Amino acid sequence: MRLFLLYSSGVTYLLLAPEEFIERLVVLIPPPRTHLVRWAGVFAPHSPYRHEITLHPEVKKGFQFRDDDEDCDAKPWRNYTWSKMLAKVFKVDVTKCDACGGQMRKISAMTDPMQVRRYLKHENIDYEPPARAPPRYQQGEFDFDDSQYHPAEGPLST
Secondary structure (H helix, E strand, O other), X not given: OEOOOOOOOOOXXXXXXXXXXXXXXXXXXXXXXXXXXXXXXXXXXXXXXXXXXXXXXXXXXXXXXOOOOOOOOOOOOOOOOHHHHHHHHHOOOOOEOXXXXXXXXXXXXXXXXXXXXHHHHHOOOOOOOOOXXXXXXXXXXXXXXXXXXXXOOOOEEO
C-alpha cells in the first residue's frame, strides 16, 4: 500500500499481510449502538434555533394535491405544481381530457404497488414490471499475494 505522506524514516510503502490489513480496517468500524453523525450549530440538540428549522411532527406529511390556481402567499417561493412540471418536461397537459377536451380534476393518488397493478390490469395496460437487466460488471475476487510478505523484515519496508 502506497502512503500519501512519508514517514519520518522515509518509508513510502507499507507491505501488510492480509491479517494485518484486515486488522487495520477493523479499527475504523464504529462500536455498536453509537451515533455516526454529530450535529453542531443550529442542528445541535440544545440549539435555541433548532425548533425553527427542523420538521414539525404535527404537520401532515406525504403526498398532497395542490390546485394549480391556488395562490400561496405565506411562502416567499412557490414550487411548480405536478401538472405544470409534467407540461414543462413532457409537453403534455395532464389536466385536459384527451377524449372530450374538458378540464380534469384530481381525485386521488395511488402509492400502494398492489393498487396500481389492480388499476392497470382493469384498464388493460401491461401491469407486469419489465425484466431486470443483467449487471454491467461482474465483481472480481481479491487475491492477496502472500509471497511478497516476509515476516523476518516486519510489516514496514522501505
